[in-house]
Amino acid sequence: MASTTSRSLITPLNSSIQNPNYNRNPFSTAKPITRSHSIHIHARGSGSNDAIELQKLMQDSPYELSSRDALPSLPRPLTSARLSNLAAEGSRLRVAYQGVRGAYSESAAEKAYPNCEAVPCEQFDTAFQAVEKWLVDRAVLPIENSLGGSIHRNYDLLLRHRLHIVGEVKLSIRHCLLASPGVKIENLKRVLSHPQALAQCENTLTKFGLVREAVDDTAGAAKHVALHGFYDVGAVASFNAAKIYGLDVLAQDIQDDADNVTRFLMLAREPIIPGTDKPFKTSIVFSLEEGPGFLFKALAVFAMRNINLTKIESRPLPKQALQTSDDNAMPFPKYFPYLFYVDFEASMADQRAQNALGHLKEFATFLRVLGSYPADIGLP
Numbered sequence: 001m002a003s004t005t006s007r008s009l010i011t012p013l014n015s016s017i018q019n020p021n022y023n024r025n026p027f028s029t030a031k032p033i034t035r036s037h038s039i040h041i042h043a044r045g046s047g048s049n050d051a052i053e054l055q056k057l058m059q060d061s062p063y064e065l066s067s068r069d070a071l072p073s074l075p076r077p078l079t080s081a082r083l084s085n086l087a088a089e090g091s092r093l094r095v096a097y098q099g100v101r102g103a104y105s106e107s108a109a110e111k112a113y114p115n116c117e118a119v120p121c122e123q124f125d126t127a128f129q130a131v132e133k134w135l136v137d138r139a140v141l142p143i144e145n146s147l148g149g150s151i152h153r154n155y156d157l158l159l160r161h162r163l164h165i166v167g168e169v170k171l172s173i174r175h176c177l178l179a180s181p182g183v184k185i186e187n188l189k190r191v192l193s194h195p196q197a198l199a200q201c202e203n204t205l206t207k208f209g210l211v212r213e214a215v216d217d218t219a220g221a222a223k224h225v226a227l228h229g230f231y232d233v234g235a236v237a238s239f240n241a242a243k244i245y246g247l248d249v250l251a252q253d254i255q256d257d258a259d260n261v262t263r264f265l266m267l268a269r270e271p272i273i274p275g276t277d278k279p280f281k282t283s284i285v286f287s288l289e290e291g292p293g294f295l296f297k298a299l300a301v302f303a304m305r306n307i308n309l310t311k312i313e314s315r316p317l318p319k320q321a322l323q324t325s326d327d328n329a330m331p332f333p334k335y336f337p338y339l340f341y342v343d344f345e346a347s348m349a350d351q352r353a354q355n356a357l358g359h360l361k362e363f364a365t366f367l368r369v370l371g372s373y374p375a376d377i378g379l380p
Helices: 011-017 104-112 122-131 152-160 193-202 202-208 219-230 241-243 294-303 351-361
Strands: 041-043 053-055 094-098 118-123 140-147 166-172 174-179 188-193 210-212 234-238 249-251 261-268 282-285 309-315 321-325 330-337 338-344 364-376
Touching: 011 174, 094 104, 094 122, 104 118, 104 140, 104 166, 104 219, 104 261, 118 122, 122 140, 122 152, 140 152, 152 309, 152 338, 174 219, 174 241, 188 193, 188 219, 188 330, 193 202, 193 210, 193 234, 193 364, 219 234, 219 241, 234 241, 249 309, 282 351, 294 351, 351 364
Parallel strands: 094 118, 094 140, 166 364, 188 210, 188 234
Antiparallel strands: 041 053, 140 261, 166 261, 174 234, 174 249, 282 338, 282 364, 309 338
16 A cells, blocks of 8 residues: 655755755756845835835846756746836736746636736745735735645734735646656656645555655646656646646546645735625634633624625634643643634625624624635636
């Protein structure tokens, strides 16, 4: 029976900061934005010709095809020189996503904003920062998967940063088994991919007798296999990743459940003006005092106004566990205060939604609207 290991063979994406030779391989030209580069913004004047100057974010490195001259020239990440010309060039939207070229998040960004310039970022929080620092116009980041559940990291980052949800997009996830050119399924012994992707293809990979090895992300696994030209190691990634990195597709749609959909949020610096001309969703986060019935009261403000809740997610407030003690024991945490993330089907332009939040605010200890935005009601 196939087994799974957690050892990653892929060099972490941020290792390029410490290792000057890291970007010499032909697959590193689309280097993601990293957190370690300092960013400074200076506004000059207040007229229509005001400019935003940025200290150079990244150093350009020439593209080298090396011996793999069949690979396409991949777009470079953001540079300050290109950023300074955005307004003059009338550039298309620049949309940040987490991962490398060929990631599912890149496909989601392009679905959300057709003809955009998708910008790879090293980590989720890097994408948030890129929008906040005006390095990109939008970010498209995953928030939940129909099989794997919520991406808790992004829930936490929504609260930490001051970005607004301006839309959502759903993407059908279709995994492929990829390998170096000429390699057959019977040659493979191991397969690399993100842990969730491996879990979503568990039955198929077990049938093939492949040892599963977890790495950073799906596209990164494909990139690693292509770079090293492995004969006995494959990757689970998208069909697009196979095209980008010159790999063969040995099998398509290998996920165990065909209904594998990831929901992505579209984030911007400014909120959009909500309307009532189309289906809208509103996302909020709030906290409550501890006690019987408080959560029931919070949810009742929506039910009594016939507002449908589509999602509720609780996250503990870090470093705020309340303490209690008795005469015979050392102090110990009694309970954790929680944040509740809720999505509901109504626009903030709807009086019902305004009344519900006004009611909730009467007893919530904290309340913030994360965004009111058009719902994605199309096919993934």
